[in-house]
Amino acid sequence: MAKIDKSKYTKAEWLAIREERRNAKIEKSVNFKEYEQIRAKKIAENPGIYNYIVTLKVGNKYSSSYVNRLYEQCMKHLTIPVEFACLTEDPSGLDKNIKVIPLELNDNIEGWWYKPFVFDKNFPLKGTLLFMDLDMIVFNNIDKLFTYKPGKFCVIRDFTRHQIPSWKKFNSSIVRMQTGQKHHVYDNFIASPNTISRKYRGDQDWLFAQVTDDFEFWPDEWIQSYKWEMRGNPKLVWKNDHKDFENTGDPQIKPQTSIAVFHGDPNPHCCLDPWVRKFWT
16 A cells, blocks of 8 residues: 555544555455454454444345345445344345344335334344445445444435535435434334325435434545545436436545445446446446
8 A cells, every 4th residue: 555644644534544544455355255254253252242234125126136235245344243134024035144124014104214113212133223225335444334433323414415515414325323212213203104204205304304413424425425426426318228327437436435325326236337337246
């Protein structure tokens, strides 16, 4: 790695940069199976640490391959003890190492409106929960999503920040909480799901309405919108029954960015950008 001039940074900034560089070096030097062995050893050494990544697969919008890819990407880019779980009504095709949380479907609830279920104080996983949507690519170390401001409720500052720098609403693609933290998000929703799903455009608008204090935004640079922030919002066109960028291109990746979020179109499997093809296949 290129040498960095430490004098340009505060002590805290330099420690963060050093940790990132250390993790990047580890990622280049070990393969996926070795990561599994390292993680299993750390879990055995620290049985009281309960960190979970939780995702949701409901219906047929995303296949089991999306869950498996997210699992593989996350496990490759973690060096701390973490279990991966999927909340779903259909576990067929999921990697055997993914913990399945059975989802009982409700006639009054569809799609992303099952995300408030993770806020249930009776959620079966007890500890730190990092909820992640399926439409993203994890390409750098994400230990920091667990170590950043421990115990705090953390959420993405919505990607409209790209157009409006002062924007303060939520994007719920990645949310961290302790089990039962902000449980009123679930309690209030499940009391009247029909009314709430008609009133609010989506689960993240509901989350923003419910969580009005005691939260932290992730640093913007850590989690970026692929199409708006990394690709500069290029024109979308129809290609073979799905939307993709009119022209392929390479993303602009900031030094601290670990995750590219594919909100809206295109989905990762539809995007022909060489960078996406490299990390998605």
